[in-house]
Amino acid sequence: MIQVTEETRSGWLVVSVRGRADADAADNLEGALRAAVDGHPKVAADFSALDYISSAGIRAVLQAARAAQGRQSEFAICGMSASVKKVFDMSGLHHILRIHGELPC
Amino acid sequence: MLSMLEEVVLLAVDERTGNLRSTREFGTAYALVGAVFFDLALARKIDTDTEAIRIIDTTPTGNATLDRVLAEMARRPNLTTVREWIEEIFHRRQDLEGEALASLIAQGILRHEKSKLLWIIDVERFPVVDDSRQRHVKQRLQHAILSDEIPDTRDIMLLSIAEPCGLLSYVLSDEQIEARKERIRALSNLETISRKVTAAIVSLDATMRQAMTKVV
Numbered sequence: 001m002i003q004v005t006e007e008t009r010s011g012w013l014v015v016s017v018r019g020r021a022d023a024d025a026a027d028n029l030e031g032a033l034r035a036a037v038d039g040h041p042k043v044a045a046d047f048s049a050l051d052y053i054s055s056a057g058i059r060a061v062l063q064a065a066r067a068a069q070g071r072q073s074e075f076a077i078c079g080m081s082a083s084v085k086k087v088f089d090m091s092g093l094h095h096i097l098r099i100h101g102e103l104p105c
Numbered sequence: 106m107l108s109m110l111e112e113v114v115l116l117a118v119d120e121r122t123g124n125l126r127s128t129r130e131f132g133t134a135y136a137l138v139g140a141v142f143f144d145l146a147l148a149r150k151i152d153t154d155t156e157a158i159r160i161i162d163t164t165p166t167g168n169a170t171l172d173r174v175l176a177e178m179a180r181r182p183n184l185t186t187v188r189e190w191i192e193e194i195f196h197r198r199q200d201l202e203g204e205a206l207a208s209l210i211a212q213g214i215l216r217h218e219k220s221k222l223l224w225i226i227d228v229e230r231f232p233v234v235d236d237s238r239q240r241h242v243k244q245r246l247q248h249a250i251l252s253d254e255i256p257d258t259r260d261i262m263l264l265s266i267a268e269p270c271g272l273l274s275y276v277l278s279d280e281q282i283e284a285r286k287e288r289i290r291a292l293s294n295l296e297t298i299s300r301k302v303t304a305a306i307v308s309l310d311a312t313m314r315q316a317m318t319k320v321v
Contacts (some may be wrong), residue, residue, distance in 0.1 A: 021258035023152035055146060055153045055297050059258040062295070066255040090155055090300075096255055097270045 001025055001052075004032040013040035014103060018049035021057030029057060033064030034096035041073045045105055053087050065097050078103045107209075108168060109147070110140040112242050112263055114205040116272045118215065120239060123232035125202075132200040138191050138271040139302035141174050141201060143262040145300065150175055153297045156186045170204045187301035195247070195305075205232060214238050243276045249292065250277060250285050256292065264292050265299030269307075 002019040014017075015036045036043045045061070053061075061077065068075035078100045080088060081093050088099065107115065114137055119126045142158075148166045152159050155260055163179050165172040174194060184190055194201075209215045215231040222228045222298045242263070248255035249264050250273075256264070267273050268289055273282055282289065293299055 023149050026149075052154075056149070058295070062255060062258050062261070066257065069255050087155055091296075092291055092294045096295075 002029055004028070006103065009103070012042045012044045012103070014044045014046050016046040016049065020052040021050055021060065022054040023056035026054075026056040026060040030060035030063050034067050037064055037068040037071060037073050037075060041071075043068065043073060044076045044078050044080050044100075046103060047084055048063065048081060050081060050084050053084050056093060058087065058093070061093075061095065061097070072097075076100050107212075107233075107238060108140075108171070108205070109143045109259070109262060109266075110137060110170065110201060110205045111209055113137060113140045113266060113272070114202060115214065115239050116242055116267060116275060118231050118233060118239070119275075120233050120236060121220065123215075123230035125229075125231065133270040133272070134195060134202075135191065135302050135305050136272070137198055137205075138157060138194045139266045139298055141171065141194065142190070142298045143266070143296075144168070144171050145175060147259065147262075149177070151154045153187055155297065158187045158190055159185075166289045167182070170201060180298040187298055190304060191301060191305050246276045246278050248275070250289055251281065253288075261292050261295055262299065264289070265294075265296050266302060269299075 002017055002021055002025040004018075005016045007014050007016075013036050015032060016033075017029065019025065033043070033045060045064075067074050076098045077088075079102060080099075088094065093099065113133075117125050117133060142151065145166075146153070148171065148226075150160065150162050150166060150171070152161050160175070160178055163175060163190060166175070177194075178184070178190065199214070205217065206217075210217055210231070214233070214235050216234050218230045218232060220228045220230070245257075245260045246264055246267060248254075249260040267276070273289070277285075293303065
């Protein structure tokens with residue numbers, strides 16, 4: 001289960017995700033991120049309260065990033081917890097996604 | 106839409122001769138197993154992380170091959186890692202290939218030909234009847250590798266199992282593969298399942314080489 005909240009800061013739409021991004025939550029995660037990307041040119045996904053991410057969750061993030069690229073929007077992932085960062089590091093997602101330690105805004 | 110397993114088998118069919126080709130036979134067999142896991146993941150029947158593979162839904166997908174593998178997985182809760190399951194399903198690899206070929210024939214994409222070599226040896230070929238599907242699979246892989254766009258996750262999965270078993274050489278020239286090797290490596294590494302498939306192939310290659318050295 002995940003909880004998603006949104007707020008606008010300095011021109012960025014910050015999508016904060018809390019909980020576990022597993023297969024049960026993947027559709028919700030992708031839907032929330034894609035809706036944000038569809039409606040805003042600069043989106044930051046704040047994963048600082050995300051406890052866990054599985055392969056299904058990673059795929060949801062990738063699909064949202066792909067949608068952002070298609071719209072020529074900015075899409076950044078920020079503030080990952082240690083456990084989530086470990087998954088991102090092992091996958092080498094920094095090669096194709098824009099990842100920040102802190103929010104860009 | 107073709108399953109990932111069908112797409113991998115279709116990539117291995119030589120469009121000129123209808124022969125099933127593989128530069129690395131064991132690698133291709135492992136890739137078939139990886140393809141089944143990707144199909145189950147896309148159907149939201151299993152999920153993986155850095156440690157384990159989990160069944161999240163045991164209701165049938167409607168695809169007989171996937172449902173058989175899913176039922177076997179549900180009966181073996183003691184096997185929890187991707188590696189353990191890859192090795193378990195690897196022993197049934199010929200069923201996977203045969204069932205994918207049968208499905209591609211039933212869909213009118215391939216046809217089955219049997220002949221005799223020197224009047225003794227049975228030879229099977231699978232000439233391409235409708236080449237649009239194979240071309241589509243190749244075009245998706247070419248685009249995923251040659252462009253700088255973020256590929257669809259399905260194409261990332263396909264690339265990550267086509268690469269370790271040598272199937273990319275039927276899609277791109279050696280020069281193109283060499284020029285884009287960093288991107289191929291980066292995309293191939295994204296999926297846990299493909300990382301485990303690649304590790305299994307590397308491990309098996311090492312075992313085979315060791316065995317051959319002892320024989321020599």
